[in-house]
Amino acid sequence: EGIIDNKNYPFGKDKIQIKFPESIKIGLTQEEVLAIEQLELDPSSKEWHTRNVWLLSFYLAGIRVADVLEMKWKDVQDGRLRYQMNKNQKVVSLKIPDKVLTILSYYEPYKSLNDGHVFPELKGVDEKDSKAVLAVIRNANKTLNKYLKRIAKLAKINKNITMHISRHTFGNISGDKISVQMLQKLYRHSSITTTVNYQANFISKDVDDALDAVIDF
Template sequence: MNKNEKPLSLKIPDKGKAILDLYRINRKENHGYVFPFLKDVDNHSAKDIFTKTRNATQLFNKYLKRIAKKCDINKNLSNHIARHSFGNIAGDKIHLLMLQKLYRHSDLKTTLNYQANFIHKDADDALDSVINF
């Protein structure tokens, strides 16, 4: 995701590193890219970068659906849904300022609005205080 034109560097978890290592051997023939999707991109053309990134995302989503089918997962899987799943899992475990950085939101209000869909602990605690008094 090329969000907000901001560079970002994150630690690669061990599980992710194992996948990246499978692709690393082809990095030279991919013109410096780890994955082959952008190997023929014109780095000076924002439109070409956008188009090839979008096409790669569509292909990625297609593969996720195939994986779901093979694993008997009867839910829609996509890159965007993965982002929402992360938000739901992160819930109230990660500080909002860190979530803002991870989501690459320019405005904290965007992060607050986004997380409002996932944070239910306060509502759950309020219900418990009334129902389970």
């Protein structure tokens, strides 16, 4: 706010830097995603809605929960999703896969009831009130994660499934099937180095083969 001169700010380059420990990123396997897809859930249940939100995020390369919940019908045009990312304000354009179109069809009858949003979480929230929007998204994320735990139990998946795990799951299943340049575009990373470091969490075949080559005697 301009109250204090920037030179007095103690953090940043050549100043105090806080180093966070590297987090362990674990995604679901293709078989586990199929198990979630194939669950028979009551369409009126919270679990059914939660599965739709999670799968839509996964099908679109793991878009973040805030971007999913703020998605509007006007963002869906000509078979593409166009939206502005919350994290870095980048404009994104993605083809809408058939599986996403199926999920959208479930919510289309309620198009006029959710203030233009695809999903109902932000219904009635003033979009100009950023604090209110953030609070609702945080609470919705907690609720979705609660029901994802129930979904994991029903699907017999022994992993902690959260909304953010959809992003890790895309990374895990994509593995080394897609070029790092294409993954950079799908992840919307500014730097390809970020993509390489991120994807290193999920590509282990070469390391596994190297280990076997040494101890297989």
